[in-house]
Amino acid sequence: MDDHIPLPLLLDGATVTNLFNMGMPMNTFPEEWILGNPKVLQDLQKAYVQAGSMAVTAPTFGANASVIAKHGKDYNVKELNCALVGLTRVAVGKDVLVAGNMSATGLIPEPFGDTPYSNILNVYRQQAQALHEAGVDFIICETLTTMSDARAAVIAAKETGLPVMVTMALGDSGETPHGLPFMPFVITMEALGADAVGINCFTDIELACELIETAAKYTNIPIVAQPAAGLPGFTVGPEKFAEHCERLLKAGAVIIGGCCGSTPEHIKQLSKIIGKTYSKTEPRDIIAVCSADEVFCLNDDDFMPSEEIICRYGMEEDILELEKQMVSAALVRIEQPEDAQILANFAYKTHLPIMIKSDNPEALSECLLLYQGRALVDRNCEIDEHQLESIARKYGALIY
Structure with a gap:
């Protein structure tokens, strides 16, 4: 503050x-x-x-x-x-x-x-x-x-x-x-x-x-x-x-x-009571992302994203299939800005966190704008490091 x-x-x-x-x-x-x-x-x-x-x-x-x-x-x-x-x-x-x-x-x-x-x-x-x-x-x-x-x-x-x-x-x-x-x-x-x-x-x-x-x-x-x-x-x-x-x-x-x-x-x-002081709980060192209705706490030791899923119409079955696998997140590749709405249409159907990979800054920005929660971003995106950090920070995403 x-x-x-x-x-x-x-x-x-x-x-x-x-x-x-x-x-x-x-x-x-x-x-x-x-x-x-x-x-x-x-x-x-x-x-x-x-x-x-x-x-x-x-x-x-x-x-x-x-x-x-x-x-x-x-x-x-x-x-x-x-x-x-x-x-x-x-x-x-x-x-x-x-x-x-x-x-x-x-x-x-x-x-x-x-x-x-x-x-x-x-x-x-x-x-x-x-x-x-x-x-x-x-x-x-x-x-x-x-x-x-x-x-x-x-x-x-x-x-x-x-x-x-x-x-x-x-x-x-x-x-x-x-x-x-x-x-x-x-x-x-x-x-x-x-x-x-x-x-x-x-x-x-x-x-x-x-x-x-x-x-x-x-x-x-x-x-x-x-x-x-x-x-x-x-x-x-x-x-x-x-x-x-x-x-x-x-x-x-x-x-x-x-x-x-x-x-x-x-x-x-x-x-009359606002001036009193109360002990504050110290936050834990927790790495968390979320969808609009579910929180996911990440663990570096066993984090394993899925194989890349290409964002396209019909990807719903691919995302749902991942829930049967031992993966920590759904890794979705975004090629162009138009893909962002496709992911937004289906992302809410999975109980896995969404991890986005894109080499297109405009596409990544649009995708993070539309995702209703806190998404993961694959740090291996071929986008300039400072630009990647700026995009992620604006939309609250976690580079991982």
């Missing part, structure tokens, strides 16, 4: 659920309503600062081109984000950090949907650049439910040079509503260069503590926790909320705040 962002860090609480209680109609485009009612937002943000928040999130949750269009609006993304960040900066002053907020696009990439992945990445790039130009101190990509959105959001946010936090919405099953487990999310986000990773919008504190304790053994970056305080059928008061958060801090979280239903009073109670 950047030096100007202190740890532990106390974030703010909910925005939209409080605005509903302060007069915002249901089924509205919150960002638009805020522009017409700026004082309501700013009063809430000032209350968070008074409660002890060290960082306040600008209300740009749905200010991306995809969500704007789904609401039938035609706002300019840059102008909308700059206006909302500007309102926040005026409310909190210069001594409190302002976070730019990016969340889900609602777009589903190929092969499960009809949106090219580059389009999703560009939606995030447009908003991330707007937030950067608006002057936010860092970007938090939150309430994400798919690996595809999470990867695109972090890649785009990192391109701005700003610190980036990323959280996924945790359900009671231990996964997001779209089935994304926490550990593949953690490993992929850290590999992409996220500065902090975590969970938000959850109610099961016991489960959250278990997940945080596990993640602390694998990651070297700060862990974020933002529990909910009010959801349908669930409400927790400020003092109990602070008790829950203390458990999360003891489990290993170092950046903490509130999600749906939390208020300035919840944050005020939380501020």
